[in-house]
Amino acid sequence: MTHQHIYLDNNGTTLVDPRVLEVMLPYFSNQYGNATSRHLYGRAARQALDQAREQVAEATGAHPSQVVFTAGGTESNNFAINGITSNHDVSHQIAVSAIEHPSVTRPAFALRSQNYRVAIVAADHFGKIDPLGLEVTLEKPTSLVSVMLANNETGVIQEIAMLAEIAKSKGALFHTDAVQALGKIPLSFETLGVDAMTVSSHKVNGPQGAGALILNKRVDIRPLLHGGGQEKGLRSGTENVAAIVGFGAACALLKNELETRAETTKKLRDTLEVELKAMGANVFGNKSNRLTNTSFFAFNEIEGETLVMALDRKGFAVASGSACSSDSTEPSHVLMAMGVSPDIARGAVRVSFGASNTHQQLNDLVTTLKTEVQRLRQLTAIAV
Amino acid sequence: MAYSDKVLDHYENPRNVGTLDKNDPNVGTGMVGAPACGDVMKLQIKVNDSGIIEDAKFKTYGCGSAIASSSLVTEWLKGKTLDQAAEIKNSAIAEELALPPVKIHCSVLAEDAIKAAVADLKSKQPA
């Protein structure tokens, strides 16, 4: 399947860059030490981790000592939400935006069983978080605010620095899920002024199985995993050296390639959206500053899931929402938060380009979309 | 744990390992430290008739830095008077061997061993 298939779900996961794989391979053969061991094998692994830590720090505008490696974005988000909130007493609420990934909202809701209150910060029609809404929410004592930097479905980018400033003025800490932002827009932990930031390897052409929480060291946080005391006691468990090294290598590539990747995907995405509009699609979030690779759209009267399946049969891998929620038939919570009607939202399809996608692939997609949309509309018409 | 080249050199090729006759009136023996603490140093010095240290021997149970510290001082002690020997400071040992902060106690132990050996010798000799 893979050779004919055209992959357009790069917000779901990405192909490991061959240059990244090459760096990883020795760690599946002769470089197998446990980074905690003091002998040569262990020290070699430790050095590899140190280098990766510097590479991730550079790509995220952080200091290497602020990088805590985890198994991925979900763990980093759980770590930040649970670890910071549960270090405050229950008189402090946690505030999360209405458009967060489930790996932020679910751990927040899970804290309700320990009597913590969860406040939801609303988004507007454009997919943006309203700063005034946040200020109102923060009139109650709040331990932590979590707002994602770039949304996985719409690609809409938030004014995190401004929101973090508001949180700071109210005495709350600020976490941002930057999983979709890394690799697509320049990222600076320092400039954003946040206290914690989640990043993930497999969204930036690194391997699955590695991520990080970039953490202001002054933040008091309770570990999620207890044990051997790795990552300065913040994340126990034998370090996944191969994946972390791959993550580092993927980050190192961004230095020279981020801009061209963004330009390449922007051309593809913009061309697609001209066609989509001509075909009568609704495009979500397109009035806002967005990631250049993401297009989230819907055709009236065509179920998103149906269109995605039809495209898959024709050899195009796209998504009907975030990968993690593909199981559910509920309309996207992001679109609901933006006030999109459920009928339209059920049609939502996400195309997310990667730098290796070509103009030819885009043309093929547009051609197929036209015939499939027409075919499905006829089916619907008959059904009605 | 990163050791300096000098520590490694003394550890690989310790100088003056051995034992002098502790009953010899010209030999002073100092034993400091405790097995439970992870370091025991035994330092022995032998003076000639003019009061100059002509030989020094050591045995050390301890880490590489402890072995290097005691090996180094046996070299430094030779040719010194007892008063000069007592002036050897742990900071000089630590500096010479580039000991990291967690290993400074090894140089302290070496200084203590010198003092103990000198005291032992003085107690044996007629005042």
Add this chain to the structure above:
Amino acid sequence: MTVHTPIYLDYSATTPVDPRVAEKMIPYITEHFGNPASRSHSFGWTAEQAVEEARDEVAKLVNADPREIVWTSGATESNNLAIKGAANFYSSTKGKHIITVQTEHKAVIDAVRDLERQGFTATYLAPEPNGLIDLEKFKAAIRPDTVLASVMLVNNEIGVIQDITAIGNICRENNIIFHVDAAQATGKVAIDLETLPVDLMSFSAHKTYGPKGVGALYVRRKPRIRIEAQMHGGGHERGMRSGTLATHQIVGMGEAFRLARLEMQTENLEILRLRDRLLSGLEEIDEVYVNGDMSQRVPHNLNISFNFVEGESLIMAVKDIAVSSGSACTSASLEPSYVLRALGRSDELAHSSIRFSIGRFTTEEDIDYTIALMKGKIGKLRELSPLWEMHLDGIDLSKVEWTAH
């Protein structure tokens, strides 16, 4: 034939990825790279299918139902999930007391300590001097409010095998959830979860020739054991553990466990032969002490204390072999091994212990080189040691008054 130094004898810290495992993993990085949770396109399906095949293989090695296997990022996460997850789920009905053992892995001990900070109480049983648990002492530790017991199958430092069947039966009789850390056991001892009275069991891939960064937790279905998720999100792993699964790592764990199932019997005979050779060679050195029981023990582990030499200088001396002095997870600190102290070893003997752990790629030449090296280095260090000199002079060191500083 020449040996490549440093010779790797630290298989209990981590194992190399078996080349056959690596070969199986790589296509899931380069080609079949879908997110297994993406249900809407074939990239996701291919990944999902591979994940399920791997789950079957993990289940087969331990004779469990694949639906009882939950993927995690490793044994540390499995232990945390099992202990916190079960304790939190059952505490309201059963109580808040936990029994574990002083010689457990840090991931178990520290997970229990975290629960203590949240109002649980815990008993940390002391093992017998051979490292094994006295069943009567275990029974005596049980309280009406005991909710959970956690005892490891094979100890990471001394390789002793606990009587999990007997302990599990006691737990059953007393309605206590029983968790077993089996990270060091897979491929070394046969595990049959259909007959073992165990409710939760932790596994790791990288101790059994699979990749780092993946593990699993066995959660019994009959009778059904419930755990509270510790990681929330997309609802992966039937809600017990969210987070995108690293397909290539899971595939690697599946293949590693498949190979273990097929090869462990013959492999362990060879490892026993090498262990016996190593032991008889090292026993030619005076004043050596084996730590842990020699009969209830996996052949992969030989933990020996060399009397009258100091631990750190010993590690420096044996840099041509890659071994561990104490658990890999604690060797950054200079504390003597807490496991050996729990056996009642003196600090000195705990400090001067070396864990030799033998594995799939160890050769007879490796063993012979190691014996010769140890003889030479121990001899040299004892030549330097005032304690050895005193011992030879017949002085009882325990009677000496030391000038501690």
